[in-house]
Amino acid sequence: MARNAQHDLLTQPAGDIAARQRYVLAFKKRVEQMRRKARVIYDKRIASDVASQPEGDVRDNAVLNALYKDDLYQTICTLKLTGQELMWSAIADTVEPSAENLSLRFDALTKSKSNLGSVTLDPALELPEELKKVHIHLQPGGYLRDEGPSDLLAGAYYEEGGALYSRGQNVGTRESKAECMIRFLGEWKPDFKPARILDMACSVGASSVPYALTFPDAEVHAIDIAPSMLRYGHARAEALGASVHFHQMDVAQTKFEDNSFDLIVSHNAMHEMSTETQKAMFKESWRLLKPGGICVHQDVPLRFSELDSYEKAERSFDKWFNGELYWTDYAQNNCKDMFDAAGFDTSKGYFGSFEQADKTMKWYLAAVEKPATDG
Structure with a gap:
């Protein structure tokens, strides 16, 4: 089964929304190309200033602070963050209108006697407070979003957003x-x-x-x-x-x-x-x-x-800005x-x-x- 397997829970975006998603995909790919060239910014504008710092945590922190204070690198980070927000906006326009149909689909499953598998929930399970407050990947409502006993929205966002994101990262299917x-x-x-x-x-x-x-x-x-x-x-x-x-x-x-x-x-x-x-x-x-x-x-x-x-600092973006x-x-x-x-x-x-x-x-x-x- 290939990545992004097709099934009938997935939405079928209308032409204008599909065009927006294609734009977001192109935008994210372009920003990723810019991000991969950010080392040039570091080499020209920052490297000499931190070269005297001893290797280890001291240098790591110095590079981290200097890189994220640089105007050009901040621009790249802003564009990357904007691409993520645009992605979720484009996904929301197809996922949110499908909420009722997804719930009806789940209700039908709960009544069916021909299910291959099952789902068992535990309302008493204590959920981590930090994950209630922080939205991983900036996903709307977060992973723990729950609109009721038949709600599937968090899952729909996760799959459809993940599929678009992976295409933006050039991950094969x-x-x-x-x-x-x-x-x-x-x-x-x-x-x-x-x-x-x-x-x-x-x-x-x-x-x-x-x-x-x-x-x-x-x-x-x-x-x-x-x-x-x-x-x-x-x-x-x-x-x-x-x-x-x-x-x-x-x-x-x-x-x-x-x-x-x-x-x-x-x-x-x-x-x-x-x-x-x-x-x-x-x-x-x-x-x-x-x-x-x-x-x-x-x-x-x-x-x-x-x-x-440098690589440690650059790869820390997701902790600070992507939940x-x-x-x-x-x-x-x-x-x-x-x-x-x-x-x-x-x-x-x-x-x-x-x-x-x-x-x-x-x-x-x-x-x-x-x-x-x-x-």
């Missing part, structure tokens, strides 16, 4: 993140056939569905804390003919039994979590994984240990250390980049296998 990881598993452990799979922090289940379709005999579960995302994910999976069971749970403390999954995965989720939550997710992965099972956590290839002071609270935390975390602390033996694990089939993107993968015996 031949292979989704999940398919890329499934291909990795086939190369890394060719005889591995999971019978029970868990997708942690699944959002709308775009990565959950390929596992259900690739391993049709497996029981696939997916968890997230956002209710509208999960409702949309359930409706989306049914529309694509995939059997996925969605649950509203915290990755740090699920309600599944010990040793109950053969494969545990996450996709682009770590950078949306605090360091404490990431560590807890790794520990929960150990508890839930069967002996001999495999865990793979995947995310963007952002490792500050591999970047210089990514934990962007730089993720960039400084060490997945191998967190797996070690959780109890895994990482000596035979995989920690590094893995390229999409179309060569347009490399993802960071942290993969380990739980020993066949706990003791």
